[in-house]
Amino acid sequence: MINISLMGQLETADGERSLACEIEDAMPVKLLLQKQGRKLRQVTRLLREKKVMVTVNRRVASEDTQVYDGDEISLVAHDGMSTKGLGPSFYE
Template identity: 60%
Template sequence: MITITLMGQLQTTDGERDLACELPTPVTVRQVIQRQGRGLRHMLQLLREKKVLVTINKRIASEDSLVQDGDAVRFVGHDGAGGSGLAPSF
């Protein structure tokens, strides 16, 4: 099982900030996001726009980094201007 934490202004479309996910084999951060479905889908766009920093076990990672059982994944929201733009669109 991995833990996913959304920090700053980030949250799922349901307003959650802490999630858990079972991983039978190592997958990329992108695949973790895709497996979470609609709730985290907006995170991919934010990663591409460089508005989110992702870490795995407190080390900076990318959407192509591998995540494995027992890892802690954190998404830290930042937009450089202190404004919004990080909330999921419905």
């Protein structure tokens, strides 16, 4: 199981700040997030735009970092994102 924590103003489409995912094989962070579908669609978009910082097991990482069962991922928005930029209208 991999735990994903969303920090700052990030949250899932359902308003959650953390989620757990089962994986069988190692995969890059970006693929793991894409596999979560609608739940993390906006977070995935911000990642593509380089507006999200990624850490894996408390170490700075990238969207291409391989993650394994038991890892912990933290994602935080950066680049001047504010509550206005990530408010309810953000998840249309």
